[in-house]
Amino acid sequence: MADNTFDAIVIGSGISGGWAAKELCEKGLKTIMLERGRDIVHIKDYVNATKAPWEFPHRGTRTQQMIKDYPVLKRDYPLSETNLDYWASDKDSPYTEVKRFDWFRGYHVGGRSLMWGRQSYRWSDFDFEANAKDGIAVDWPVRYAEIAPWYDHVEKFAGISGSIEHLPQLPDGQFMPAMEMTCVEKDVAARIKQHYNGSRAMIIGRTANITLPLEGRPGCQYRNRCALGCPFGGYFSTQSSTLPAAIKTGNLTVRPWSIVTKILYDKDKKKATGVEVLDAETNKTYTYNAKIIFLNASTLNSAWVLMNSATDIWPDGLGSSSGELGHNIMDHHLGVGASGTMEGYEDKYYFGRRANGIYVPRYRNLFGDKRDYLRGFGYQGGGARGGYTHSAEEVSIGAELKDALSEPGHWSMNLGGFGETLPYHENRIYIDKNLYSDKTEPFLDPVTKKDLGTRQIVDKNGKAKTDKWGLNVLAFDVEYKDNEKKMRKDMQADAVEMLEAAGVKNVKGRDGDGTLGRGIHEMGSARMGKDPKTSVLNKWNQVWDAPNVFVTDGSFMVSSNCVNPSLSYMAFTARAADHAVSELKKGNIS
Secondary structure, eight states, rough: OOTTTEEEEEEEEHHHHHHHHHHHHHOOOEEEEEEESSSOOOTTTOOOOOOGGGSSSSOOOOOOHHHHTTTTGGTTOOOSSSGGSSOOOOOTTTOOEESOOOOOOOEEEEOGGGGGOOOOOOOOOHTHHHHHHHSSSOOOSHHHHHHHHHHHHHHHHHOOOOOOBTTBBBBOSSSSSOOOOOOOHHHHHHHHHHTTOOOOOOOOOSSOOOOOOOOBBBBOOOOGGGGGOEEEEOOOOOIIIIIHHHHHTTEEEEOOEEEEEEEETTTTTTTTEEEEEETTTTEEEEEEEEHHHHHHOOOHHHHHHHHHHTTTSSSSSSTTTTTTTOOSOOOBBBBBEEEEEESOOTTTSSOOOOOOEEEOOOOSOOOOOOOOOSSSSEEEEEEEEETTTOOOOTTHHHHHHHHHHHHHOOOEEEEEEEOOOOHHHHOEEEEOEEEEEEEEEEEOOTTTTEEEEEEEEEEETTTEBTTTTBBBBBEOOOOOOOHHHHHHOOOOOOOOHHHHTTOEEEEEEEEEEETTTTTOOBBOOTTTOOOTOOSSSSSEEEETEEEEEEEEEEGGOSOSSOOOOHHHHHHHHHHHHHHHHHHHHTSSSO
């Protein structure tokens, strides 16, 4: 086999890319995984994973220089000195915000599988049937029964801990033993169940943190430092799980620093032949050929690759014949909920730092409930006790101060909402081909009027906006709309009501920044469907216009549900890989 020819190419190495590589390699295909960023080797390269807070120059916080250098990343929690090199550089990889969109990326082997929140939930037929029922967008071409075996498959390998609850809107899975709730969470959960006669539930989160040894991984150590990389393999990541499995077959080649700029398409054979790669270190261009291509560069970057491909045949790119490529962008809207304090538990504490929280599954617009908006939301959060750094103003010196600081703080309970965003066709991304001058104008958030810095002014005599490597960038025209705004009112009011019903004191609601992108659950840029006239992919994740190209990251999503989507990416990827190899053996995509 030639050095640049493989059976399969996988573009991207995050959650879905890792799964694609594992499944294809285990089925005997010689596979190359192309990653646009640097390599990160499991354990060896988790350089901050075991550092104490005082070992960081600024105790893990952000500096003024970092705030200046990362104008987008600073908008939320990712900006800190603990794992800054895990997040893509705003300077090297800019983008255009027609409307504000907070895009947080990880350009390295493993992608965001190293930093993800790990919450892992199955979809139900309430979700797969929702578009058809509501007359929104297009119908999902699959139903739960078809995907359930693949949920089983990926859960057993990834390791998902959780509790069996028998909730029709949140199917149970192949769980490891669940993590334990705190005493406050247990009592709040019991009171919510009683108050609402079982129509609402609060359960322990279903998380990709293993509670038993699995595949050489000893298990979660309750350090709650997952975003730094886990030397124990306590949570699922490409590095700890799928990559070792793929390497074990002897069929995998990994090439970091490889920016895939386009998929090469043969218009006579109506299939892809390979990819063009820009070496991110040398700026040299290479070509790799394969029978099958899995595009897993992440929802937005995968769309960019497709838009940049086969433009001599379709001006808007490979997969654009339906007019849906780059449209229907979704994320979960959040930043809304409530919190308060719990009294009467001063003699209780907990052991370890659980890398998980509670979950309140969706209950709105289900089981006879009808609201003035479509779909629903869930809550994540938890009940915990404050740290030992508090002190009372009246105790300011001496032994009394020391005694006060030897006691932990108050118990609190928090609920944070995750709401579904509908798939609006007008919510879109596209390659920015405008020309810009060197002049800038203020950039204010259209809702909050918050100062977001400046942006360049369009000028026909200016220059195109490009990234560090001279490549055109994406433009974002995405927002949540009236349906989500109505939902947010319930998300806050319900959180307040539930906490107060559970005996939580000093409850305060909040409706903060719900800007899309902040959920880091981008979906929908190349949706699947039943008809090539209204979708980019078929039910097997194949591009209608090039059946040997499979897209299995968040791009394929037809709606967003309100649960974290990564488990579904895993299941659909494994299913697509199985179908790809079957079709290859039959000669249907050779």
